[in-house]
Amino acid sequence: MTSEPAALDVPVDAAEPAPEPVRQRRWMVPAGRLLVLVAAAGGWEAMARLNILPAAFIGQPSVFLPLLVHQLLGGAILRAIADTLSATLAAFAVGGVLALATALVLTIAPPLRAVLEPYLDALNALPRVALVPLFIVWFGLGALSKIVSGISLMYFILLYNTLAGAHSVDPDHVRLARSLGLSGQRVFLRIVLPTAAPSIFAGLRLGLVYTLLGVVTAELIAGGRGLGSLISYYSNTFDANGVFAVLVVLVILADLLSGLMTRIERRLTRWKQ
Numbered sequence: 010m011t012s013e014p015a016a017l018d019v020p021v022d023a024a025e026p027a028p029e030p031v032r033q034r035r036w037m038v039p040a041g042r043l044l045v046l047v048a049a050a051g052g053w054e055a056m057a058r059l060n061i062l063p064a065a066f067i068g069q070p071s072v073f074l075p076l077l078v079h080q081l082l083g084g085a086i087l088r089a090i091a092d093t094l095s096a097t098l099a100a101f102a103v104g105g106v107l108a109l110a111t112a113l114v115l116t117i118a119p120p121l122r123a124v125l126e127p128y129l130d131a132l133n134a135l136p137r138v139a140l141v142p143l144f145i146v147w148f149g150l151g152a153l154s155k156i157v158s159g160i161s162l163m164y165f166i167l168l169y170n171t172l173a174g175a176h177s178v179d180p181d182h183v184r185l186a187r188s189l190g191l192s193g194q195r196v197f198l199r200i201v202l203p204t205a206a207p208s209i210f211a212g213l214r215l216g217l218v219y220t221l222l223g224v225v226t227a228e229l230i231a232g233g234r235g236l237g238s239l240i241s242y243y244s245n246t247f248d249a250n251g252v253f254a255v256l257v258v259l260v261i262l263a264d265l266l267s268g269l270m271t272r273i274e275r276r277l278t279r280w281k282q
Contacts, residue, residue, distance in 0.1 A: 066249060073250035077257055086239075086258055093224055093235035094262070096152050100159030101220045105213065108164045112171035122172075133165040138226055145231050155227040155235070162223035163216035167209070170216075174208025210274040217270055218263050225259065236262075 050070045057064040064072075080086040115122040141158050148154040228237025236255055243251030 064249075065247075068249040068253040073254040073257070076250055077254040080254065086236075086255070089234060089236045089239050089255075090258065090262065092233065093221070093228065093237065096155040096224045096235070097159060097217075097221045097266075099152075100156040100224060101163060101217050103156065104160035104163045104216070104220065105167060107160070108167035108212075108216075109171060109209075112168050112175065115172060116175040129165070129168070133169075137161045137223065141227050141230050144227065150231045150233070154231055155224045155233070158227035159220040159223035163220040166216040166219055167212040170208045170212025171205060174205030177204060177208070206278055210270070210278070214267055214270040214274070217266050221259075221263055221266065 053067070054070050056062050057067060057069040077086070115125070137158065140161065141154075144154045144157045144161075148157055225235065225237035225240070228235040229241050232238050232241065236259055239255045240252055243249075243255065
């Protein structure tokens with residue numbers, strides 16, 4: 010008689026679902042996050058109600074959360090979100106293309122990077138918030154000044170992340186590829202770019218959030234119809250609850266944008282898994 014194949018001797022348990030501790034951790038993390046949020050909101054509310062800190066200064070969750078819901082139902086917040094988000098996405102698209110193109114040129118031409126690096130560092134050291142009034146003078150009070158403000162913040166983040174990723178390539182891998190006859194273009198596409206991909210996506214994720222901050226900063230100064238303009242209005246009327254209501258929206262929006270970029274990264278880098 011012939012013996013059974015060795016593959017049939019694999020225990021049935023090997024195909025069973027993940028063990029109980031793993032399944033528990035899947036819901037413990039969201040539950041822990043919710044618990045931290047509830048505890049923070051409860052402590053905040055208690056400090057305001059007990060007058061440990063004046064409610065007029067720190068606001069109250071029981072006041073600004075209903076205000077936020079009312080603004081959402083009325084459409085004011087939604088219109089502001091649409092205005093801010095459109096400028097953010099435009100700035101992110103333009104700034105991303107410029108940063109990646111610059112990084113590509115500087116990676117291909119190291120002497121050019123050596124020449125331009127001090128000037129790039131000097132431009133990166135400039136306080137962009139202080140430049141916003143200048144952007145308004147140059148580009149007016151419309152969307153263009155907000156877009157430029159967003160680009161000025163995210164450009165250098167993505168540029169330096171991409172350069173760092175490109176220069177993390179093992180030189181031995183490049184030399185081996187060239188010795189096997191791969192052209193410079195193929196070396197870049199098959200070795201340099203995949204190696205730099207994690208750094209590029211990290212720069213894109215962080216740059217998207219900073220683009221949003223740049224746009225909101227311009228709205229704080231220039232006005233308009235965006236979220237930054239609402240913050241400016243509530244600040245000028247000494248309405249702390251209104252300010253915190255808009256800040257909650259900004260936090261949620263930034264988190265959603267970061268999560269969206271993370272999902273895109275996972276989809277485009279499935280080859281690493």
